[in-house]
Amino acid sequence: MNTATALPVVVDGMNAPIAETVATPARDRVVLYRMVVAAVFLGVWQAVSGRLINPFWCSSPLDIAKTLWTWTQSGLLERHLLVTFQETAIGFLIGSVAAIAAALSIGRSETARRTVDPFVTAVYGVPKVALAPLFIMWFGIGLTPKIVLAAVSVFFLMFFNTMSGVRQVDCRLIEAMTLMGASPLYIQKQVVLPAALPWIFTGLKLGLPYGFVGAVAAEMMASNQGIGFLTQDSAGQFNTAGVFAALFALMAVTTLLNEGLGWLERWLFRWR
């Protein structure tokens, strides 16, 4: 082009960018309500425990807090949490990367997708926990069977989610890229993957608890460390507060991780 002069934007009103309106109605109030719900729940539990129900069965928030405090002081909680976190994180990573790669590579081909679909669906139907004894047989009682179970638990969810994302990519975007001379790899990286990312993220958020379920379930069957072991061990000693404390710690971790994923999601999808 050799018309080097800058052209003015001709029609003012029509060309003005559409103003962004981000409405977060009563965010503070929601936080307050949440705190009220938590306080009421814990208060009722504390009041009922020892009056209506024997604390042997239901423990009490104060006893649980005491147990958590002792465990934190002694470093016991940190050690076990870290083990479970490690197993889940590695399993989660392996499972989701494998699932995303698999879905991306076959998702654009209708034939490949339909060939694979019944097999994946069949295996998906198997309760993953039922595979734990097999993995323990194969991989012993170390970290490996927990990682594998976490990975398998996450894989299917991620696979199906990524697949639906890949299938819903706007083909007009792909056509436009093709017309500009883009290679299939470029289209895969710059169009299909970003377009499927919202689905992938939904998969990640849904899959995270599944990863923990896999790891903890395997720990409960054969292990001497991790949150699964801790609950099992406490229950064996009739320590109700200990069971609740271990679960509570796990709950805190998953909530924090989910929150982290939420932040990442908001940053990645700032274009929306």
Added chain:
Amino acid sequence: MEESHARVEDPFFEQPAPLARLCHVRKSFVSGGKRAEILSDINIDVAPGEFVSIIGPSGSGKSTILNLLAGIDRPCAGTVSYDGHPVAGVSGSIAYLTQHDSLLPWRTVADNIAVPLEIRKMPAAERQRAVVDILAKVGLAGYGGHYPRQLSGGMQKRAMLARTLIYDPRTILMDEPFGPLDAQLKLALQAELLRLWTGTGKTIIFVTHDIAEAITLSDRVLVLSAQPTRIKHVEPIRISRPRDVHEVRFAPHFEGHYRALWNAIEMRREEAAA
């Protein structure tokens, strides 16, 4: 008329060798077990640097003609050639601006416009310079950091135009690029297109519904018939350039061109009624 090459209709020009050429092209699709003939013996020659518009009823195969030239569709019979060679696939020297919004919503305007350069593996620094340059040319200076959804429809069209122009294609195919815009904005973008095109020697093949738009922009307007499509009429536009989009309709030849094109379309209606 449809038996001869459309270009021959115009005896006033000494024509150079055609850049794009459709020769006895037929195209039919099979849908629902029925064979529908879309194009029936189409002959078109487009000279280098020419601005040709194609008008015709919807479903008359206007887009199909562009798809054939772009290399994303093949003729059932006849030949489509570009620059002396048969069109065999997508070419780097032909750009295609479709009517859909095809900006990537997750990329900023600047990153969207850089896509063709990325595909051509241009270094990032050079890419950035080219983007800043083209943004200014299409009147989007300062909007490089915006995401497509933050832009109005007209600005999105400008961004798509910038993305098309940035890799300097020799020929641009445009499929109703200003279709859904309101009249005022359409005129603004037509003016911009003319300014950006003037003096570049680029060849533009422009599909539209709008007779006035076709006259305003083109050197030549082809009218397609209803299916099976043939070229019904060829109208060389005798309005001198440079043209002012607001003044063109008061040019002495405008009314004559408009009547001729309108009649070509009217005849088709009578045929349909008969």
